[in-house]
Amino acid sequence: MPKSVKDILAMKGVKKISVITAYDFTTAQLCDKAGVDAILVGDSGGMVMLGYENTIPVTMEQMCFFTEAVSRGRKNAMVIADMPFMSYQASKSQAIENAGKLIKAGADAVKLEGGIEIKETVKAIVEIGIPVMGHIGFQPQTTTLQEGYKVQAKTKDAALNLLHNAKALEEAGAFSIVFEMVTKEVSKIITESICIPTIGIGSGPDCDGQVLVVHDVLGLYEKIKPKFAKRYLDLAADIVKAITSYRNDVVSGKFPSQEHSFSIEKSELERLKKEIA
Numbered sequence: 001m002p003k004s005v006k007d008i009l010a011m012k013g014v015k016k017i018s019v020i021t022a023y024d025f026t027t028a029q030l031c032d033k034a035g036v037d038a039i040l041v042g043d044s045g046g047m048v049m050l051g052y053e054n055t056i057p058v059t060m061e062q063m064c065f066f067t068e069a070v071s072r073g074r075k076n077a078m079v080i081a082d083m084p085f086m087s088y089q090a091s092k093s094q095a096i097e098n099a100g101k102l103i104k105a106g107a108d109a110v111k112l113e114g115g116i117e118i119k120e121t122v123k124a125i126v127e128i129g130i131p132v133m134g135h136i137g138f139q140p141q142t143t144t145l146q147e148g149y150k151v152q153a154k155t156k157d158a159a160l161n162l163l164h165n166a167k168a169l170e171e172a173g174a175f176s177i178v179f180e181m182v183t184k185e186v187s188k189i190i191t192e193s194i195c196i197p198t199i200g201i202g203s204g205p206d207c208d209g210q211v212l213v214v215h216d217v218l219g220l221y222e223k224i225k226p227k228f229a230k231r232y233l234d235l236a237a238d239i240v241k242a243i244t245s246y247r248n249d250v251v252s253g254k255f256p257s258q259e260h261s262f263s264i265e266k267s268e269l270e271r272l273k274k275e276i277a
């Protein structure tokens with residue numbers, strides 16, 4: 001049975017929550033096998049899978065496509081799908097309809113960026129029975145439009161503002177909140193001030209859990225290397241090395257060898273040759 005909202009809530013203050021992104025079946029299977037608590041089908045998929053400059057162009061159709069593949073690949077991890085830019089801002093009914101599409105595609109919960117300004121939207125989605133994860137601090141869908149990549153909550157006022165946003169999401173019924181690029185001291189204070197788990201990305205060690213983009217963990221995406229992302233592999237270099245060896249083997253005739261080829265019976269071959277002759 002996949003982990004539920006109840007399981008994630010019960011981990012607060014007991015055990016750290018591990019979350020990683022995935023966008024396809026094979027990667028989801030591997031993440032699940034590694035034992036992560038949740039897989040986030042992030043709209044970061046628009047950048048690392050589709051090559052967009054940022055997450056703004058990502059569509060509902062693309063998010064449903066990624067979510068279907070990921071949900072087929074997991075057994076135990078909870079699947080949370082991002083609601084892309086402009087899939088929930090226009091009206092509550094638009095938000096409910098699109099959250100429902102992601103659940104039908106296989107997600108167990110949806111994630112929305114924003115705080116107080118989306119409180120009523122979050123409430124409406126939760127009220128119909130769809131679990132919601134919040135996302136505050138650096139919000140890639142909109143903060144990029146205003147000020148670019150910037151660490152959040154560096155002043156008292158900014159920190160208080162973030163605390164109010166976290167409380168609003170908790171009151172609206174969100175089951176957890178992602179903190180992106182929030183100063184570690186402020187992450188700790190807010191984590192201790194709310195009852196739902198906080199999941200940090202670039203927000204220090206005191207959040208209740210952590211999330212990273214799988215391409216950053218594996219060293220697959222070379223365009224942006226965030227300071228907060230720990231690389232556990234240099235897979236891009238290994239992949240280029242492997243494909244170069246394959247190309248060289250094709251060019252030199254070393255591949256395919258006997259072990260990668262199929263044969264016709266000798267007698268059949270003789271008969272064939274006779275007939276052709």
Ligand code: KIV
Binds near residue numbers: 044180
């Ligand atoms: O889209 C994403 O991958 C995210 C994480 C950065 C939290 O929202």
